[in-house]
Amino acid sequence: MRPELEATLLHCRNLPSPPGVALQIIELAQDPNASLADAARVVAMDPALSARILRMANSPLYATRRRATTLAQAMSTLGVNATLSLALGFSLMQGLRGRGSAIELQEQLWKRSVLAAVIARLLAQHAGTGRSDIALLGGLLQDIGKLALLHALSDGYARLHAQAIGNDALLALERAAYGDDHASIGAWLARRWNLPAVLVEAIACSEAPAPVDDPLARCVQVSGPIADLWLAGDEPDDHLIEQAQTWLATCPADPPPTLDVLLPEIAAALPDINAIFDIHIDSPTHLQAIGEHARELLILRNLRQIQEMAQARDDTLALQARMRELTEQSRRDPLTGVYNRLHMQAQLEQAFNDAGQDRLLSLAMIDLDDFKQINDRHGHLLGDQVLHQFAQSLHRNLRDSDLVARYGGEEFLVLLPDTDETAAQQALERLLQTVTRLPMAVVDGQPLHVSFSAGIATHNGKAGAFPNLHALIEAADNALYRAKHLGRQRICQHTP
Numbered sequence: 001m002r003p004e005l006e007a008t009l010l011h012c013r014n015l016p017s018p019p020g021v022a023l024q025i026i027e028l029a030q031d032p033n034a035s036l037a038d039a040a041r042v043v044a045m046d047p048a049l050s051a052r053i054l055r056m057a058n059s060p061l062y063a064t065r066r067r068a069t070t071l072a073q074a075m076s077t078l079g080v081n082a083t084l085s086l087a088l089g090f091s092l093m094q095g096l097r098g099r100g101s102a103i104e105l106q107e108q109l110w111k112r113s114v115l116a117a118v119i120a121r122l123l124a125q126h127a128g129t130g131r132s133d134i135a136l137l138g139g140l141l142q143d144i145g146k147l148a149l150l151h152a153l154s155d156g157y158a159r160l161h162a163q164a165i166g167n168d169a170l171l172a173l174e175r176a177a178y179g180d181d182h183a184s185i186g187a188w189l190a191r192r193w194n195l196p197a198v199l200v201e202a203i204a205c206s207e208a209p210a211p212v213d214d215p216l217a218r219c220v221q222v223s224g225p226i227a228d229l230w231l232a233g234d235e236p237d238d239h240l241i242e243q244a245q246t247w248l249a250t251c252p253a254d255p256p257p258t259l260d261v262l263l264p265e266i267a268a269a270l271p272d273i274n275a276i277f278d279i280h281i282d283s284p285t286h287l288q289a290i291g292e293h294a295r296e297l298l299i300l301r302n303l304r305q306i307q308e309m310a311q312a313r314d315d316t317l318a319l320q321a322r323m324r325e326l327t328e329q330s331r332r333d334p335l336t337g338v339y340n341r342l343h344m345q346a347q348l349e350q351a352f353n354d355a356g357q358d359r360l361l362s363l364a365m366i367d368l369d370d371f372k373q374i375n376d377r378h379g380h381l382l383g384d385q386v387l388h389q390f391a392q393s394l395h396r397n398l399r400d401s402d403l404v405a406r407y408g409g410e411e412f413l414v415l416l417p418d419t420d421e422t423a424a425q426q427a428l429e430r431l432l433q434t435v436t437r438l439p440m441a442v443v444d445g446q447p448l449h450v451s452f453s454a455g456i457a458t459h460n461g462k463a464g465a466f467p468n469l470h471a472l473i474e475a476a477d478n479a480l481y482r483a484k485h486l487g488r489q490r491i492c493q494h495t496p
């Protein structure tokens, strides 16, 4: 905390220190061996406090079949922890209530605190934390930072509070003006008052932007937005409802209660709370309508989320498809549509390594015959068309497991895995027959035919293994050269 603010708070005469009774209660609350008798001795010192404890014990919030008529009976109904929590809450808040200026704001803050206390307690009960009284106290004290600021800075803080539209805006304004928000100022005060660590923690986390781990602190954290919704009256805006709903969904209960369950529970607890805390908090008259509206908003939000998720999934699928398309495109030769040399190189390396010393792998180097003449006679564009047709007919007339790639100008490579010399020869002969029969273009109404020459080299075949991929390619190339030399339109095998 900023030193100037700390000094202001420390020297503020208005800021009450806990009354003697509260101090003793704090001490008892830290003592694991504190007994009911110890608590009774302290509470009895303050008659007003005793009366409240009695009222609390007899309220439907705690009531048992036996009506408590004495403080001792009341305290045994409540138990040590609840008595200490309530007593502490009452005496601390009493000390902060109704002093100085800005009484209206004080009443407003007091109402929110009491409401949040009831809500935090209800949430802790839903969650089955077993510490609902501490939750009540946490709810009640979560805004002591605001009360402290109001006492220390009076109208200055009242103005800042009036300026803020909504809780988030208030926190931002506080941080800008004092360097800290009311949650951390409240926690600082609670620490100075030596309150139990669990309370200091709940106050410190009460405005944390994300749900905190500790279930009890989370009940306190959730209580604020729900109290704000309640205090907004009959026509809360959707933002307040959605905010309350979102926080409520983080309540540590399994499953968390929904607003249409929780709101009537708050309404049921209010008459007693009003009496016990000496306050008047109204119930919105159209409670059921707010609950129903909240449910509708929840359904709408769920639908929106489903739509958004479906959209996100579609976007991801489209993106993945586009990436696959682009990857495939980068592997293809744009003119002929068969694989390009770069991709073939990678595939060849992989196939050569996979074949090792025992698996067969044949490689055919194919070159169009007299292709220069086609270009020269009919032009490059027609040459391109022929290349495309030729490549596609290679691709169509080979097995799916064979791989065709354009290796250079009018030169193609075919990879034939698990194929020996004879099978490769037969495949290429068949291919040659088919391709020569197929017209590759039509020129002046006449079909244009082409032929090719090919050289085959087989790894792990009759001639044994090749030392490396380069040697295998070179062997196929040499065989092709021989096929050209022997007159073209033929297939030659590599001879060692």
Ligand SMILES: Nc1nc2c(ncn2[C@@H]2O[C@H](COP(=O)(O)OP(=O)(O)OP(=O)(O)O)[C@@H](O)[C@H]2O)c(=O)[nH]1
Pocket: 335, 367, 368, 369, 370, 371, 372, 373, 375, 379, 380, 381, 382, 383, 384, 387, 408, 409, 410, 484, 488
């Ligand atoms: N239209 C077109 N022609 C190409 C392309 N790439 C290479 N060529 C041509 O292919 C021809 C290859 O000519 P050569 O190497 O003399 O071979 P050839 O005429 O097929 O003769 P042989 O291979 O000996 O049968 C050249 O005219 C190149 O310009 C291309 O992408 N499109």
